[in-house]
Amino acid sequence: MNTNRILTMAQAISEAMAQEMTRNPDVFVMGEDIGSYGGIFGATGGLLDKFGKDRVMDTPISETAFIGAATGAAAAGLRPIVELMFVDFFGVCMDQIYNHLAKNTYMSGGHVKLPVVLTTAIGGGYSDAAQHSQCLYATFAHMPGLKIVVPSNAYDAKGLMIQAIRDDNPVMFMYHKGIMGLPWMSYLTGSSNAVPEDIYTIEFGQAKVMKEGRDLTIVSISQMAQKALLAANELAEQGIHAEVIDLRTLVPMDTESVLKSVRKTGRLLIADEDYLGFGLTGEISALIAENLDSVHLKAPIKRMAVPNVPIPYSRPLEQFVIPQVQNLVTAARALMGGRVMSKAAA
Amino acid sequence: MQIGKEKLLWMFEKMHEIRIYEETMAAAYMEGKLPPEIQKGLAFDIGGGPVPGEMHLAAGQEPVAVGVCAHLNDDDTVVGTHRPHHFAIAKGVPLDRMTAEMFGKVTGLGKGKGGHMHLFDNAHKFSCSGIVGASMPIACGAALAAKKMGKNWVSVAFFGEGAANQGSFHESMNLAAMWKLPVIFVCEDNQWAISVPKSKATSVEWVTDRAVGYGMPGIRVEDNDALKVFDAVAPAIARARHGEGPSLIEIKTDRYFGHFQGDPETYRPKDEVTRLRLNDPIPGLAKLLHDQNYMTDAQETQLVKKARDAVSHAFDFARMSAYPAATDALQDVFVTSPLTYRISA
Numbered sequence: 077m078n079t080n081r082i083l084t085m086a087q088a089i090s091e092a093m094a095q096e097m098t099r100n101p102d103v104f105v106m107g108e109d110i111g112s113y114g115g116i117f118g119a120t121g122g123l124l125d126k127f128g129k130d131r132v133m134d135t136p137i138s139e140t141a142f143i144g145a146a147t148g149a150a151a152a153g154l155r156p157i158v159e160l161m162f163v164d165f166f167g168v169c170m171d172q173i174y175n176h177l178a179k180n181t182y183m184s185g186g187h188v189k190l191p192v193v194l195t196t197a198i199g200g201g202y203s204d205a206a207q208h209s210q211c212l213y214a215t216f217a218h219m220p221g222l223k224i225v226v227p228s229n230a231y232d233a234k235g236l237m238i239q240a241i242r243d244d245n246p247v248m249f250m251y252h253k254g255i256m257g258l259p260w261m262s263y264l265t266g267s268s269n270a271v272p273e274d275i276y277t278i279e280f281g282q283a284k285v286m287k288e289g290r291d292l293t294i295v296s297i298s299q300m301a302q303k304a305l306l307a308a309n310e311l312a313e314q315g316i317h318a319e320v321i322d323l324r325t326l327v328p329m330d331t332e333s334v335l336k337s338v339r340k341t342g343r344l345l346i347a348d349e350d351y352l353g354f355g356l357t358g359e360i361s362a363l364i365a366e367n368l369d370s371v372h373l374k375a376p377i378k379r380m381a382v383p384n385v386p387i388p389y390s391r392p393l394e395q396f397v398i399p400q401v402q403n404l405v406t407a408a409r410a411l412m413g414g415r416v417m418s419k420a421a422a
Numbered sequence: 423m424q425i426g427k428e429k430l431l432w433m434f435e436k437m438h439e440i441r442i443y444e445e446t447m448a449a450a451y452m453e454g455k456l457p458p459e460i461q462k463g464l465a466f467d468i469g470g471g472p473v474p475g476e477m478h479l480a481a482g483q484e485p486v487a488v489g490v491c492a493h494l495n496d497d498d499t500v501v502g503t504h505r506p507h508h509f510a511i512a513k514g515v516p517l518d519r520m521t522a523e524m525f526g527k528v529t530g531l532g533k534g535k536g537g538h539m540h541l542f543d544n545a546h547k548f549s550c551s552g553i554v555g556a557s558m559p560i561a562c563g564a565a566l567a568a569k570k571m572g573k574n575w576v577s578v579a580f581f582g583e584g585a586a587n588q589g590s591f592h593e594s595m596n597l598a599a600m601w602k603l604p605v606i607f608v609c610e611d612n613q614w615a616i617s618v619p620k621s622k623a624t625s626v627e628w629v630t631d632r633a634v635g636y637g638m639p640g641i642r643v644e645d646n647d648a649l650k651v652f653d654a655v656a657p658a659i660a661r662a663r664h665g666e667g668p669s670l671i672e673i674k675t676d677r678y679f680g681h682f683q684g685d686p687e688t689y690r691p692k693d694e695v696t697r698l699r700l701n702d703p704i705p706g707l708a709k710l711l712h713d714q715n716y717m718t719d720a721q722e723t724q725l726v727k728k729a730r731d732a733v734s735h736a737f738d739f740a741r742m743s744a745y746p747a748a749t750d751a752l753q754d755v756f757v758t759s760p761l762t763y764r765i766s767a
Contacts (some may be wrong), residue, residue, distance in 0.1 A: 393472060
């Protein structure tokens with residue numbers, strides 16, 4: 077068996093779906109353009125040919141109906157994978173997602189099982205403007221009842237997708253367009269990597285240390301984790317050794333790995349492509365603040381994210397609001413020179 | 423035929439302007455998106471070149487825009503779709519600022535913040551959205567405002583046949599009918615919702631079959647013909663202006679380009695567009711104008727040149743304009759102009 081196959085993230089995701097669909101007839105896929113088109117971002121490529129139109133169902137542009145139908149079908153015993161083409165389109169169907177898919181298990185006292193995987197494309201960087209470029213994972217993570225998976229590379233994507241399909245709870249599986257390895261959009265090539273043909277799972281709530289380092293910790297997720305790795309490589313050439321942590325899932329979140337790393341380095345940069353306010357960067361900062369009895373910070377925490385404006389269209393504007401590799405390098409260098417207030421000064 | 427010579431000539435000129443605009447944009451869009459200028463291994467880079475991002479062009483769909491907008495005044499509202507250029511041009515949105523927006527320039531309608539799916543021109547009461555089905559509620563609001571303000575303005579919601587399966591369609595139709603809003607709902611049926619044909623997504627053959635369920639007239643236009651659109655829409659406009667409520671129009675039209683530029687279009691037969699182009703609505707209108715002795719060959723040449731010059735000027739303007747400063751990204755989340763709130767006497 078070829079264990080050194082390099083797959084794109086899109087290929088890894090569709091392979092995971094295909095393997096589980098082969099093993100379990102209850103698994104099926106619904107969404108817009110997921111059939112003959114193979115998904116606008118390739119996540120369902122080849123599935124129609126393998127499994128036919130009864131299990132790979134193109135839907136009308138009716139998200140409320142088909143995402144709600146996923147909830148209903150799951151409650152009745154099936155395991156739907158359902159695609160929301162862009163996460164930005166959540167506005168037309170949010171009631172079904174957060175008032176039903178996310179809450180029915182709880183409101184039923186745990187009697188209703190909803191094994192739904194809701195896949196969706198996230199992220200910007202290619203001038204698709206404010207209605208097609210958001211990440212929004214923090215919006216969904218904020219509301220109880222959804223597990224949130226946001227992979228940064230093909231290997232993780234496959235294992236996490238199989239885990240998601242097998243989970244008896246609703247899982248949002250959010251893939252960044254700029255790491256899918258599409259032939260029509262530039263991407264960070266670190267996201268394509270070796271993916272075993274075997275079936276494997278990756279447990280939720282286990283962050284991955286992408287690179288070890290002693291000087292500072294960079295916590296990130298999704299495409300931004302790939303940017304963080306590039307920044308860390310550049311920093312290493314300058315003698316600064318950053319430890320890069322890819323959270324991989326937001327719900328559940330591996331807080332222990334973050335704390336362990338920051339206890340070691342004493343400096344934390346949180347890099348995110350979602351909005352700055354009320355989001356991932358604030359959540360991680362709060363985690364550190366709540367654990368200052370066991371974490372010694374050498375410098376104040378630094379947060380990098382989209383500065384609370386919608387994603388603009390024009391390239392210079394968009395590149396300005398979305399943190400870039402060079403911004404991370406600059407922020408990390410500044411962090412190395414930062415100091416916390418001393419007792420004497422206080 | 424109730425339409426006069428002037429309006430017919432206007433439609434002819436605008437259809438040319440739209441067609442030339444879309445073809446010019448198709449070419450400009452491809453700049454910087456092909457090897458070897460892009461990341462190695464890619465066939466195309468959607469984020470490259472002077473006009474990055476998605477691009478949905480409306481060549482072939484000109485009759486819908488000009489046939490409807492020929493009825494409208496400056497005070498009437500148009501809300502378009504993610505494929506908005508033909509509507510914008512027919513409504514009178516200035517070509518130069520619209521083009522500058524797509525080039526991401528500071529002189530653009532939205533100072534580069536919106537891009538091609540998000541064009542806003544208050545002066546011409548035009549807007550559009552990248553979200554399928556979003557035009558209908560917003561057009562209802564413009565109509566509600568007209569009604570409350572005692573004006574005989576109408577508003578038009580354009581949407582694709584795919585949007586007729588969105589919840590916003592149902593809610594807007596019912597609301598507009600209940601409140602007798604002066605809205606004209608115009609379904610632009612180009613048969614394709616990205617890769618999904620209407621026959622695989624819509625429960626009825628005609629979206630207008632649903633009109634009866636909302637208690638409003640449903641009017642079909644079976645040909646991609648500007649004059650037929652104009653005639654079919656006339657009673658709906660009159661009904662709205664006279665306070666009698668909304669109408670639903672459905673127009674069969676043709677999409678010559680892909681859903682977006684770069685779309686491999688593996689889902690539709692290779693010769694479909696060739697066949698569709700045999701029924702190009704522009705030569706048809708030219709023939710009618712000649713047959714009626716409304717237009718000489720020299721006038722035709724002159725009108726086409728005028729359209730070509732307008733487009734050419736707009737692209738020059740866009741290319742020569744400056745990009746916004748990066749930090750401009752932080753402006754305009756909220757308006758900061760003096761408050762317009764007034765206490766009425």
